[in-house]
Amino acid sequence: MLCFAFGVFAEVGAQDSLYTRSIIKTLCSDNFHGRGYVNNGDRRAANFIKDEFVKNGISTVSLNNYFQDFSFSVNTFSAKMEVKIDGNSIEPGRDFIVQPESPTCKGKFDVLYIDKKLSEYSIEVIKEKWILLDTTRGENPFSKEEYQTWLSLDEHIKGIIQVIPKKLTWSVGTTQNKIPTIQILKSDYTNKIQKLEVNIQSKFIRKYQTSNVIGFIEGKSKKDSFLVMTAHYDHLGRMGKNTIFPGANDNASGIAMLIQMGKYFAQKENQLEYSILFIAFAGEEAGLIGSKYYVENPWNDLTKIKFLLNMDLLGTGDDGMMVVNATEFPNAFQSLDSLNIQHNYLPKIGKRGKAANSDHYWFTEKGVPSFFCYTLGGITAYHDVYDIEKLYR
Numbered sequence: 001m002l003c004f005a006f007g008v009f010a011e012v013g014a015q016d017s018l019y020t021r022s023i024i025k026t027l028c029s030d031n032f033h034g035r036g037y038v039n040n041g042d043r044r045a046a047n048f049i050k051d052e053f054v055k056n057g058i059s060t061v062s063l064n065n066y067f068q069d070f071s072f073s074v075n076t077f078s079a080k081m082e083v084k085i086d087g088n089s090i091e092p093g094r095d096f097i098v099q100p101e102s103p104t105c106k107g108k109f110d111v112l113y114i115d116k117k118l119s120e121y122s123i124e125v126i127k128e129k130w131i132l133l134d135t136t137r138g139e140n141p142f143s144k145e146e147y148q149t150w151l152s153l154d155e156h157i158k159g160i161i162q163v164i165p166k167k168l169t170w171s172v173g174t175t176q177n178k179i180p181t182i183q184i185l186k187s188d189y190t191n192k193i194q195k196l197e198v199n200i201q202s203k204f205i206r207k208y209q210t211s212n213v214i215g216f217i218e219g220k221s222k223k224d225s226f227l228v229m230t231a232h233y234d235h236l237g238r239m240g241k242n243t244i245f246p247g248a249n250d251n252a253s254g255i256a257m258l259i260q261m262g263k264y265f266a267q268k269e270n271q272l273e274y275s276i277l278f279i280a281f282a283g284e285e286a287g288l289i290g291s292k293y294y295v296e297n298p299w300n301d302l303t304k305i306k307f308l309l310n311m312d313l314l315g316t317g318d319d320g321m322m323v324v325n326a327t328e329f330p331n332a333f334q335s336l337d338s339l340n341i342q343h344n345y346l347p348k349i350g351k352r353g354k355a356a357n358s359d360h361y362w363f364t365e366k367g368v369p370s371f372f373c374y375t376l377g378g379i380t381a382y383h384d385v386y387d388i389e390k391l392y393r
């Protein structure tokens with residue numbers, strides 16, 4: 001069953017790549033705001049996916065409703081995102097990122113370069129300042145634990161600058177701290193910073209409502225047994241007025257594949273014996289929230305799932321594909337690998353064990369046999385402003 005799906009996976013990609021690419025382009029466009037929590041980016045994406053399901057003849061489990069609603073708390077940045085270092089503006093997304101749990105902050109501050117253990121500083125010295133932690137030094141005073149302790153001094157210090165070695169990697173915050181942190185890339189000037197001017201606006205939303213989008217194709221004979229295909233559609237959204245994280249590889253690519261598979265199997269001649277559920281999850285980047293909600297409130301009997309295929313990060317493939325849970329289900333992996341070699345689809349398929357790194361995880365924990373596939377090689381952009389649709393043309 002899985003092998004058949006995988007065969008289609010490769011075949012469909014070749015036959016209708018224009019459609020796949022148009023889906024990725026749409027989901028990455030400015031109108032979708034990085035499919036996060038500013039300007040209803042996630043809702044726009046959910047509606048788009050539902051419309052594509054309808055257009056392609058993918059039906060729904062509960063009458064006329066493709067949406068499974070749920071909510072969670074999220075910290076958002078919809079407006080000002082300005083940082084000046086010693087009078088010079090730096091660019092959001094490229095030169096700095098704001099830590100996702102940061103609160104609103106506005107003002108001009110003195111910066112204190114930290115070169116010894118926190119316990120060696122008196123309150124007078126750190127008071128009212130932003131402290132600068134150079135994590136590239138890799139020594140004890142700059143460890144994660146030390147950062148957390150600095151963060152807890154929120155009654156004394158005004159904020160934290162973390163200097164990062166190579167790459168800025170953003171995420172989604174579901175809580176809000178009392179003081180902000182910004183991360184900047186290491187450069188010649190970072191250890192000499194004296195003054196910081198910031199104007200960052202954040203808004204913490206309790207109970208932000210979002211939805212998983214669920215499509216269904218009934219099987220020919222074994223209607224009560226399911227093959228499930230999943231991919232998350234949410235991404236990181238906006239970091240201020242001018243900065244979007246489009247998430248082309250993560251995971252417009254997986255959603256494009258999900259919709260494409262739905263389109264294929266919805267055609268009468270391709271109908272399977274088993275029923276198929278297509279689930280586009282929300283809230284993945286915020287901590288696998290949508291998939292957790294689904295396994296706790298399933299629309300089908302989880303024990304009736306024959307296999308689940310989760311697709312997250314499918315934009316490349318130059319070096320093949322990796323399968324999480326391969327060692328948990330060796331027979332399924334063996335079939336998949338043989339099929340790949342026989343048809344020469346991908347250079348190689350790698351195998352891994354269990355990992356809590358995408359939406360298959362909660363299903364695996366409930367005993368549902370599942371694979372999570374992601375492609376290897378090519379573009380290395382990840383959770384940054386460089387994960388754009390153009391890279392995958």
Ligand SMILES: [Zn+2]
Pocket residue numbers: 232250251284312313
């Ligand atoms: Zn992802």
